[in-house]
Amino acid sequence: MYVKVCGLKTVDAVHAAVDAGADAIGVVMNENSPRAASADVAKTVVDAARQAGGDRLDIVLVVNDKPAAEAASLAADLGFTVLQLHGRRYAAEDFAAASKVFGTLWRATSLAHDPPLDVGAYGERRLLLDAPKPGSGERWDLSGLADLGLSGEWLLAGGLNPDNVADAIAQARPWGVDVSSGVESAPGVKDLDAIARFIAAAKEA
Numbered sequence: 001m002y003v004k005v006c007g008l009k010t011v012d013a014v015h016a017a018v019d020a021g022a023d024a025i026g027v028v029m030n031e032n033s034p035r036a037a038s039a040d041v042a043k044t045v046v047d048a049a050r051q052a053g054g055d056r057l058d059i060v061l062v063v064n065d066k067p068a069a070e071a072a073s074l075a076a077d078l079g080f081t082v083l084q085l086h087g088r089r090y091a092a093e094d095f096a097a098a099s100k101v102f103g104t105l106w107r108a109t110s111l112a113h114d115p116p117l118d119v120g121a122y123g124e125r126r127l128l129l130d131a132p133k134p135g136s137g138e139r140w141d142l143s144g145l146a147d148l149g150l151s152g153e154w155l156l157a158g159g160l161n162p163d164n165v166a167d168a169i170a171q172a173r174p175w176g177v178d179v180s181s182g183v184e185s186a187p188g189v190k191d192l193d194a195i196a197r198f199i200a201a202a203k204e205a
């Protein structure tokens with residue numbers, strides 16, 4: 001099971017995730033998020049992640065409030081390896097614009113937005129299916145997800161935590177999982193022990 005831990009802002013959190021076997025870490029650069037990282041913080045996290053995780057770790061910039069081409073330039077300038085364009089503001093043409101500037105794109109969406117469900121529909125490398133409110137920690141209805149016939153490299157997100165991730169995997173059968181609020185002690189503050197417990201639970205599921 002591929003595991004991404006999102007919303008990291010500290011070197012300690014990067015080390016906790018990498019040491020526990022995370023496959024990806026995410027940095028959020030949306031102004032309205034409790035996890036918003038400045039460019040300086042993002043660069044520090046990226047450098048630590050490259051050093052700790054080497055080539056095997058995906059280092060993901062998450063945005064939902066910037067024009068796609070601007071986000072792509074930011075991802076390139078700061079040394080990210082993946083750009084996650086999050087939410088319904090990004091249409092196929094935004095992915096096309098971003099792909100001229102930056103190589104690896106992920107599309108993050110919610111079933112509430114009635115998106116295309118085939119991975120790669122907008123040229124993205126991976127698809128992340130999230131709750132309607134990203135980064136809220138709110139659970140959403142996973143029943144019926146396994147029947148949608150999703151295939152390929154798609155990640156389940158939204159309201160996951162160390163105690164529910166195994167059940168969610170059994171129910172939705174994703175290729176990977178993503179977590180943010182479920183491994184925090186307060187909004188934007190990562191709990192290093194919870195990060196390790198989440199990754200262990202997901203990997204054992």
Ligand SMILES: O=C(O)c1ccccc1NCC(=O)[C@H](O)[C@H](O)COP(=O)(O)O
Pocket residue numbers: 006007026028030033034035062063064086130131133134135136137138157158159160178179180181182
């Ligand atoms: O995390 C945020 O604050 C955020 C804000 C706006 C857009 C995206 C955001 N996060 C993206 C992620 O990939 C989260 O990990 C995902 O939404 C799951 O969040 P959670 O339900 O808190 O685990």
